[in-house]
Amino acid sequence: MRSMPFHIHASQSVLDDLRMRLVQTRWPGSPKDAKWAYGTNIDYLRQLITYWVKDFNWRDQEKYLNGFHQFKADIGGLKVHFIHEQGHGPKPMPLILTHGWPSSFYEMTKIIPLLTDPASHGGDAADTFDVVVPSLPGYGFSQNTDHRKMTLKVxxxxxxxxxxxxxxxxxxxAHGGDIGAGVATHLGRFHPENMIGIHILAFASPILNEEASPLIEAEQKYASEVKLWEIEEGAYxxxxSTRPQTLAYGLNDSPAGLAAWIIEKFRSWSDCDGEIEQRFSKDELLTNLTIYWITETIHSSIQLYYDHRHSQKSAQMHRRVDVPTGVTLTTEPVNRPPREWVERTYNVQRWAELSRGGHFAAFEEPELLAKEIRAFFRPFRE
Structure with a gap:
């Protein structure tokens, strides 16, 4: 297998069509003073769409993204897009970073230089990594997955x-949060001979078979909090995971609709105190959205939820992960379980709890996350 260099370039006709659709957005009504209680706030979305039309420059973002070494490789009949940046320092450790939804490979771009060249960012050159950042199958510039089912195991x-x-x-x-944490988990579970260790921000359900000990009080409390979160936040x-195709028609046809669906999650899941631009600039939000739009991958990105949920799950899917595991908790409540909960599944070797940063930690707090990744993998360097 070999890879070929890749360069991002959206055709001008696609960008012109995007602008036309944004200008012609047919706005719905909204309850008076609804703010964000009913979903994405219409006043903020209008501001964002106006900026997308008048001020956002995709060509500038292309130039930034093309500053990274990007490639595509045909793997198992699927063309996978990835960044591959070599480390600066002695014996770089290979490290793959996997994003989640509704993010993209773009989320990892702030943390890449902190890992490849730590000495230039207040760190030790001995902590350097060769960093690989793929786009998940069906996301961004990786091939869509219409022709095959896709699961975290695959x-x-x-x-x-x-x-x-x-x-x-x-x-x-391997490192990941959200879907990326699930991928890292399966790397540790099914490919332990290839793994130095995994570092995760979110967790699979704990192993609770007949041999498991009863949940302690802190675990019971956390399980209740997760159920409440699923009621309040889990409709998406x-x-x-049940009817992704029905949703895809609107999101693939309306960039304003796509923005409303995704932006709500960046606000709700980040450590922004309800003010989304405390964490993300409009340019950052729109770069992520434009990647989804120009690649027409919203349908295949959400199809992953359906395929994974409906895949046949053997007992092996729930076996313990014995490779060394580092765990970093962000401020996102649904991803702050007690350590006992996590240790039911993972061989936890490092545990850290951040005071800042939410679901999109690589973008919100890249320095803090890079510090934790470097610290976790340090004892495993040859």
Whole structure:
């Protein structure tokens, strides 16, 4: 297997069509003084769409993204897009970073230089990494997955082929949050011989079989909080894992609709105190949205939820992850379980709790997250 260099360039006709659709947005009504209680606030969305039309420059964002070394490789009949940046320092450790939804590979771009060149950012050159950042299958510039079912287990197999067969790394580390944490989990579970360790921000359900000890009080409390979160925040996941195609028609046709669906999550899940631009600039929000739009991948990105939920799950899917695991908790309440909950599944070797940063930690607090990643993997360097 081999990879080919890749360069991002959206055709002008696609950008012109996007602008036309934005200008012609047919706005719905909204309850008076609704703010964000009913969903995405209409006043903020109008501001964002106006900025998208008048001020946002995709060509500037292309130039930034093309500053990274990007490639595509055919892996198992699927064209996978990825960034591959070499580390600066002695014996860089190979590390693959996996994003989640409604994010993209773009989320990882702030943290890449902190990991490849720590000495230039207040760190130790001995902590350097060769960093690989793929776009999930069906996301961004990776091939859509219309022709095949996609699960986290399948992605872990693809990532192993990418790292071992394409890039030649026999063993490597993995980091991820959200879907990326699930991929890292399956890398540790099904490919332990290739893993140095995994570092995660979010967690699979704990192993609760007949041999498991009863939940302690802190675990019971957390389980109740997760159920409440699913009622208040989990409608998107239920829709995407049951009827993603119905949703896809509107999101693929209306950039304003796409923005409303995604922007709400960036506000709700980040550590922004309800003010989304305390964490993300309009340019950052719109770069992520434009990646979804120009690649027409919103349907395949949410299809992953359906495929994973409806996949046949054997007992092996719930076996313990014995490779060394680092856990970093952000301020996102649904991802702050007690350590006992996590240790039911993982071989936890490092545990850290951040005082800042939410769901999109690599973008919100790249310095804090990079520090934790470097610290976790430090003892496992040869």
């Amino acid at each position: 992605i872990s197999d693809l990532w192993t082929q990418l790292m071992v067969d394409v890039l030649g790394y026999r063993r490597f580390g 996941e239920h829709q995407q």
